[in-house]
Amino acid sequence: MTAAEQRPVTALRGVGPALAERLQRLGVAQVQDLLFVLPRAYEDRTHLVPIGALVPGLRASIEGEVQLTEVVYRGRRQLLSRLADGTGHITLRFFHFSSSQQAGLARGTQLRCFGEVRRGPLGLEIVHPEYRQVADEGAPLEDRLTPIYPTTEGVAQGRLRALIVQALGELRSAGVREWLPRAILETLQLPTLERSLEYVHRPPRDARLEVLAAGRHPSQRRLAFEELLAHQLALRLVKETVQAAPAVALRDARGLEGRFIDALPFALTGAQRRALAEVDADLAAARPMVRLVQGDVGCGKTVLAAAAAARAVGSGAQAALMAPTELLAEQHWRSFDAWFRPLGLAVAHVHGSMGARARRSALEAIAAGEVALIVGTHALFQEGIEFARLALVIVDEQHRFGVQQRLALKEKGDRRGETPHQLIMTATPIPRTLAMTAFADLDVSVIDELPPGRTPVKTVAVAEERRAEVVARIESACREGRQVYWVCPLIEESEELRWQAAEETAAQLAEALPAVRIGLVHGRMPTAKKEQAMAAFKAGRIQLLVATTVIEVGVDVPNASLMVIENAERMGLAQLHQLRGRVGRGAAESTCVLLFRQPLSAVARERLHAIRGSNDGFAIAQRDLELRGPGEMLGTRQTGLAQLRVADLSRDSDLLPRVQQAAEVILAGHPDIIAPLTARWIGEGERYGRVG
Numbered sequence: 001m002t003a004a005e006q007r008p009v010t011a012l013r014g015v016g017p018a019l020a021e022r023l024q025r026l027g028v029a030q031v032q033d034l035l036f037v038l039p040r041a042y043e044d045r046t047h048l049v050p051i052g053a054l055v056p057g058l059r060a061s062i063e064g065e066v067q068l069t070e071v072v073y074r075g076r077r078q079l080l081s082r083l084a085d086g087t088g089h090i091t092l093r094f095f096h097f098s099s100s101q102q103a104g105l106a107r108g109t110q111l112r113c114f115g116e117v118r119r120g121p122l123g124l125e126i127v128h129p130e131y132r133q134v135a136d137e138g139a140p141l142e143d144r145l146t147p148i149y150p151t152t153e154g155v156a157q158g159r160l161r162a163l164i165v166q167a168l169g170e171l172r173s174a175g176v177r178e179w180l181p182r183a184i185l186e187t188l189q190l191p192t193l194e195r196s197l198e199y200v201h202r203p204p205r206d207a208r209l210e211v212l213a214a215g216r217h218p219s220q221r222r223l224a225f226e227e228l229l230a231h232q233l234a235l236r237l238v239k240e241t242v243q244a245a246p247a248v249a250l251r252d253a254r255g256l257e258g259r260f261i262d263a264l265p266f267a268l269t270g271a272q273r274r275a276l277a278e279v280d281a282d283l284a285a286a287r288p289m290v291r292l293v294q295g296d297v298g299c300g301k302t303v304l305a306a307a308a309a310a311r312a313v314g315s316g317a318q319a320a321l322m323a324p325t326e327l328l329a330e331q332h333w334r335s336f337d338a339w340f341r342p343l344g345l346a347v348a349h350v351h352g353s354m355g356a357r358a359r360r361s362a363l364e365a366i367a368a369g370e371v372a373l374i375v376g377t378h379a380l381f382q383e384g385i386e387f388a389r390l391a392l393v394i395v396d397e398q399h400r401f402g403v404q405q406r407l408a409l410k411e412k413g414d415r416r417g418e419t420p421h422q423l424i425m426t427a428t429p430i431p432r433t434l435a436m437t438a439f440a441d442l443d444v445s446v447i448d449e450l451p452p453g454r455t456p457v458k459t460v461a462v463a464e465e466r467r468a469e470v471v472a473r474i475e476s477a478c479r480e481g482r483q484v485y486w487v488c489p490l491i492e493e494s495e496e497l498r499w500q501a502a503e504e505t506a507a508q509l510a511e512a513l514p515a516v517r518i519g520l521v522h523g524r525m526p527t528a529k530k531e532q533a534m535a536a537f538k539a540g541r542i543q544l545l546v547a548t549t550v551i552e553v554g555v556d557v558p559n560a561s562l563m564v565i566e567n568a569e570r571m572g573l574a575q576l577h578q579l580r581g582r583v584g585r586g587a588a589e590s591t592c593v594l595l596f597r598q599p600l601s602a603v604a605r606e607r608l609h610a611i612r613g614s615n616d617g618f619a620i621a622q623r624d625l626e627l628r629g630p631g632e633m634l635g636t637r638q639t640g641l642a643q644l645r646v647a648d649l650s651r652d653s654d655l656l657p658r659v660q661q662a663a664e665v666i667l668a669g670h671p672d673i674i675a676p677l678t679a680r681w682i683g684e685g686e687r688y689g690r691v692g
């Protein structure tokens with residue numbers, strides 16, 4: 001440990017308890033932590049721009065003399081100051097200002113300002129520029145590019161910059177610990193940590209702003225590598241922590257799994273068999289399985305879950321299936337019930353609309369071990385239900401089930417302290433390297449094949465001008481007894497706007513289609529209402545469902561064979577593919593109409609082309625990652641990786657395989673550096689629960 005790593009930030013000049021507390025919000029406790037508050041952007045303040053040469057949109061340093069400063073009322077009170085340098089003049093506009101600030105801007109004062117130039121009512125202006133008084137012309141300019149840091153309330157940019165410069169001073173004298181083994185650094189040909197930090201905080205004036213802005217400088221890449229590695233190691237530790245606990249080895253002495261599979265009205269696909277073999281091998285071991293099963297919509301993940309559940313029951317234990325919504329839980333319960341009842345097994349369904357007595361007796365049966373198969377929502381666990389011998393937890397649509405929840409499951413299980421096996425299922429195909437990074441605490445199985453006999457969804461792109469034809473098509477589909485989804489733009493800024501747009505669309509469609517029964521779901525509706533509408537659609541009482549929210553992942557309405565997606569040109573590929581998966585679940589040929597507005601951007605054209613050309617979720621996910629990056633694909637909650645400081649999963653995706661290799665090397669040969677590395681990048685490790 002070096003001095004900077006041990007010293008609390010209060011050791012720095014001017015940092016008292018109050019500031020220390022605000023710095024804490026940036027994850028800064030030790031002096032060293034300041035070095036890892038990394039710039040989110042850079043600005044070039046190394047030269048002055050003559051005021052006469054300014055244009056709107058430019059971010060520039062200027063210098064001039066104050067000609068006039070006055071407080072005016074234009075809607076609200078504001079301070080205007082006119083600055084001139086002989087080539088022209090510009091207005092500085094302040095909405096928040098003190099009287100001493102006003103006094104400091106007296107006529108004749110020489111100022112240096114930095115800010116973004118825009119067109120205002122009095123000509124060019126800068127709103128709330130950064131500025132300072134300069135004694136005379138020719139005061140020295142910045143000799144380096146200026147880093148812009150993420151700030152938090154109460155820590156101003158200038159303050160933070162000054163603190164980081166102090167911390168860099170300590171870095172130079174005391175050094176900062178290089179945790180990465182030399183062999184790794186050498187193979188990667190990346191600069192040392194010290195040089196990287198110095199560079200990113202104080203880039204020389206000839207540094208290329210575009211390269212820095214794009215995060216492509218070797219120093220940034222070096223830091224991104226270390227950050228990704230730290231996350232990878234933290235997640236691997238989570239996995240080790242979970243798997244360190246004992247689990248019941250599910251050997252299925254009763255042979256229930258085999259009987260279950262033999263009784264199915266269909267044969268498993270090759271991909272299902274492969275994934276199930278991986279699951280079975282895990283379940284037969286006395287350490288908890290933590291496995292993610294990825295497979296496109298309709299590939300048959302539920303059967304796999306049921307087969308695993310049969311193995312648990314055949315081993316004398318319980319299995320619970322959790323779905324994200326009541327409706328999905330009910331759907332799963334129906335499938336399970338249909339499959340298990342003929343085998344003489346009851347399936348408990350715990351749900352919100354149960355009467356108090358029915359609920360109590362269900363919970364008692366679960367606690368007594370009288371029922372072995374339990375289906376419900378995630379609330380099953382939040383409510384502290386007791387299980388007699390829970391050996392397998394199946395989580396459907398895991399995007400709402402993050403690392404914390406996975407860790408918390410350790411607390412469940414049975415009274416003998418055995419941790420249940422975890423099977424997590426998702427219909428969001430995620431490219432392999434990304435999955436290995438974001439879900440490094442899970443083993444992954446992939447079902448990359450659909451059951452035979454499915455008719456692929458026909459996808460067509462139709463320009464907005466031909467909307468009337470699309471509406472006519474809805475009418476004929478409904479007349480033939482089919483059902484239709486209409487997905488409203490998901491692009492509006494606020495849920496409020498989306499909801500308004502959806503109401504309007506529903507009203508227009510109702511007017512154009514008087515004979516069609518129309519329903520509406522939007523994000524502003526209470527969950528119960530949403531589920532009611534979905535259930536009515538499922539039951540056929542609603543023929544056309546207008547929706548804003550991404551329609552329930554996994555809800556199966558085989559009779560729905562037409563989907564219209566508005567403003568499809570603005571949506572990501574993975575999202576379009578997910579939506580499209582809601583149709584094509586029955587025997588009838590289904591169609592997905594992508595309504596788009598002209599003119600199409602090159603990327604939009606590319607996306608519409610890709611989605612029309614492929615029904616393969618993995619191919620689409622890969623293309624989506626290339627076109628748009630992983631943010632949308634992964635959502636934010638399920639992985640802590642969403643809060644990366646320097647790394648960017650799409651920009652730095654080429655680093656990922658090397659990150660994994662390095663993690664292997666470290667786990668095998670240098671386990672002692674895991675704790676300091678994760679502490680450096682992830683803080684106390686809180687985000688991933690009790691790691692290490």
Ligand code: ADP
Nearest residue numbers: 266267268269296297298299300301302303451
């Ligand atoms: P998802 O992977 O989207 O959750 P489901 O498990 O809901 O898919 O399966 C979709 C449909 O396909 C269900 O009706 C299921 O019974 C059926 N199915 C699953 N596996 C097969 C198979 N091997 N052959 C034929 N039909 C299958």
Ligand code: MG
Nearest residue numbers: 301302396554
């Ligand atoms: Mg499903």
